[in-house]
Amino acid sequence: MTDTQPTDDALREQYAAAIRxxxxxxxxxxxxxxxxxxxxxxxxxDWIATAVAAVRDKEVEALRDALGAVARVRDLHQAWDADPGSCAHCHDSYGTPLPYPCPTALALDPQEQLSARLTEYASKDIANGEPS
Ligand SMILES: [Zn+2]
Structure with a gap:
């Protein structure tokens, strides 16, 4: 949990503040x-249910915003079709692409999800007659 995520106590207080x-x-x-x-x-x-739903809707909106940001970062850090095995976004100080999965991709996705994506990517290369 990061500092920007409300704790359970903070969420309870948000609900109580909406109702009290x-x-x-x-x-x-x-x-x-x-x-x-x-x-x-x-x-x-009925009024309490409506008040709680309004607080919940704000939580859901905040979560959707956060998930959208993660998705945008994930979209940047994909295996690069033009340079197989490299991240499409990351490079070193000489401009050389970093290997994929880059540290950002590893931070965003559990290893098993990345493995599945890499397997899918490699099979696509094999199907295209390219080395994986
Ligand atoms: Zn990257």
Missing amino acids: PTMLIGLQGAELDGRGGTQRINEWA
Whole structure:
């Protein structure tokens, strides 16, 4: 978990902060007995669900943004078709491409996913009659 990811306690507080102010105002002195109370409790349950869903939607949006950034970086660090065995993005200080998987690709993907991609890439080269 990085510093930018909220902890479980921070997430709980975000949910509580979304609910607490309205609950404190709305339930002060509320009659919760009988049919009217049941209706009021149901209305509050619906309101809480809506408030929690709004916080969750923000979390999902943040996760989608983060995953999009990772995908954009992953797209840069692919095996380079023009120079098999090299990263399409990384090079050393002399401009020589770095071997693929580069350190960034290894940091982004578990080794087994990279192995599968390399196998797929190599089989494509073999199918094209090129050395893998
Ligand atoms: Zn790279």
